[in-house]
Amino acid sequence: MSAAARLLDDMCHLTAQSLTKLETSEHFRVVKLLGEGSYGKVMLAVHLKSGSAMALKFFPRVTTCLSSFLREYNVALRFCTHPSLSRALGIAYFTPSHYVFAQQAGLFGDLYDFIVPEAGLEESQCQRVVSQLCGALSHLHSLGLVHRDVKPDNVFLCDAACHWVKLGDFGMVKARGTKVPEVWYRSPYCTPEAEVARGTVDSKDDEKKKRLQRVWVSVEPSVDSWALGVLTYAVLTGAHPWPSTSSDCNAYLKYLQWFDSAKSPRDDLDVWAELDDPLPEKERPPVAPQFALFTPLARAFFRLLLDPDPLIRGRPEDVPGYLGGAWLAAGERPCPLEQIEKSRGSGAVNQVKEKEGRGQR
Structure with a gap:
């Protein structure tokens, strides 16, 4: 167990x-x-004595374990000292119906609300967001903690131009190395390694579910890296790169084909040098359709964080080397995933979906 844990x-x-x-x-x-969700609700409030604005997070006592409430509060109070982490304010109490703690308020809402479907944000705004989130995640990881719920809903804005954002919602935070049951769900943010637990989700046979042995895994920072890559894609394009990371998702399979074919000795070269001396067009592997709108620099960035192998997946502290250059090729727009998801009966998820129970947690 780490000192932080x-x-x-x-x-x-x-x-x-x-x-x-x-x-x-x-x-x-x-x-x-x-905001509100399955956890409870968050209210903007003013402290009567000091006049300070803050966010009060309410957890219904009938559905909230006290230990879970205390862990989230203390993570936000003690360990969120980075400027891009939303910090608790040292106020925690309970009422007859709720547990409550106060935290810094994101007065400009969350990042999800700013993303324009199928258009995203300005490239400069996106890179500012990514830079700050990398710092926030690197800080948590250095303490031996993993966020485990990085998504636009949980990034709060202190101004409308994304000059200052804060990662929040620490209800899923665990110490690195903690053993937890693996969970697979249909979402672009779910890591591909989680599909080992898919049978317990998709099976309609209750007896089969009982026979399936629960899969336990170690909590690792690579989960946050994957989510950061998907979040970046969503912020930059207003779309998701795939509906889910499953073996029957054509959009994700197209990405895997490109990822595997793009491996070469040149991967070890400086990506900035490659921009000045690119491979001839005929020698380049075909790019996954949903990544064709990006520059080589951005493609290298996504392949860093969206490596299917969690053991060699990039880290947030590796990202700054990919910032500062152009990510979107001139005149390019996202490729509609319907074109690569035709085999799926329900069609593709080609934009940032409406949040389910979303809110500032």
């Missing part, structure tokens, strides 16, 4: 001893709803 356990124990019962209306003026 031990400290987190100690802090949760101490917080449990000092958690106070309060009435929200006696200490805060609630302004409006910022």
